[in-house]
Amino acid sequence: MSLSFSESLLIILIIAVITFALRAAPFVLFSGTGTTPKLITYLGNTLPPAVMGMLIIYCLRNVSILSAPFGLPELIGVVTVAGLHLWRKNNLLSILGGTVIYMVMIQFVFT
Amino acid sequence: MKQAIKAAFPFTVPVLLGYLSIGVAFGLLFENAGYNFIWAFFMSLVVYAGAMQFIAVSFFYGGIGLIQIAVMTLLVNIRHIFYGLSLLDRFSVMGKKKWYMAFALTDETYSLLCSIKAPPDVDEKKFFFSVAFLNQSYWVLGSVIGSLAGSLITFDTTGMDFAMTALFIVIFLDQWKAYSTHIPALLGLGCTVLALLIAGPDSLVIPAMVLIVAALMLTRKQIETKITDIIKKEDKEL
Incomplete structure (x- = not known):
């Protein structure tokens, strides 16, 4: 553990409180059926895929494509996950397969 | 309640498979960051958000401010605001359980609740609650298993994230x-x-x-x- 007990606990509680607040917000704000502002509905529909795109880049943010190995292990990992997923549509297989290939790449191939 | 859980179980099997496997992966990563199964259990119990818990593992290595953590949580989970909107009516009759239902509104639980109906001989409120409760148990169980396995694993886990x-x-x-x-x-x-x-x-x-x-x-x-x-x-x- 690089953080103290109380720092760790605080992080978990912050995440818990904000997540719950978001999930509970509609039940607090709209007690009946309703009149959600159209902009909110629009963002609600379009944000999920945009945020997933953001999260992928976020995960790869520290990859350097200008110095060896030029992001090749990550590229191979991403292609493996996407390929497996388009082929078999099995979440577990795609995640496991891509992760194992990536681990082999950075531990044995691009060392 | 027993009857409702029995009726709900078959509907939750796909979530069981998904949550166990991804819960295990989370438990492993969290263990790698130095947090044992009690931490994994606690976090899955009070946070219960798959993607967010994966991202959160990186927070525990230090160097990320609490405000950035709060903003990140807000952004990653903002989509959950919209889930409740389509379940307002169905949860409003559930009394105090409504708040657990809101808490447990993950992507999987949301999509299940939107797409299934209680069998005719089962109380719908109990059925919904059972679905939400079963799903969270799978998640908690998966993360604890992963965490325990992580402490036994001796191979190089570099790249598992x-x-x-x-x-x-x-x-x-x-x-x-x-x-x-x-x-x-x-x-x-x-x-x-x-x-x-x-x-x-x-x-x-x-x-x-x-x-x-x-x-x-x-x-x-x-x-x-x-x-x-x-x-x-x-x-x-x-």
Whole structure:
């Protein structure tokens, strides 16, 4: 553990409180059926895929494509996950397969 | 209650498989960061958000401010605000259980609750509660198993955090297929790359999110012409 007990606990509680607040917000704000502002509905529909795109880049943010190995292990990992997923549509297989290939790449191939 | 749980179980089997496997991966990563199964149990009990818990593992290595953690949580989970909107009526009759139902509204539970009905001889309120409760037990169980396994594993786990990247790629592809327009997905990628170039890797989330929201508002007309046939189904996210 690089953080103290109380720092760790605080992080978990912050995440818990904000997540719950978001999930509970509609039940607090709209007690009946309703009149959600159209902009909110629009963002609600379009944000999920945009945020997933953001999260992928976020995960790869520290990859350097200008110095060896030029992001090749990550590229191979991403292609493996996407390929497996388009082929078999099995979440577990795609995640496991891509992760194992990536681990082999950075531990044995691009060392 | 027993009867409701029995009736709910078959509907939750796909979530059982997904949550056990991804819960195990989370437990392993958390164990690697130095947090044992009690921590994994506690976090899965009080947070209960798959994708967010994966991202959160990186917070425990230090160096990330509490405000950035709060903003990140807000941005990653903002989509949950919209889930409750479609379940207002169905939860409003559930009394105090409503708040547990809201707490437990993950992507999987949301999509299950939107798509299933209680069998005729089962009380719907108890049935819904059972679905939500079973799903969370799978998640908690998975993360504890992963954590315990992680403390026994002796091989080099370098690179295992790629499981998180893989999870997001899988969700991204599922949403790509479910949506009639790919503009939001492409904006998400493009704006974040732009933010990365401008702000650098350590503080990219907030500029990325500002750019994304701005870009979505600018392209609203183009997107809304296609949005009428957006498939509501938000696949297999955690």
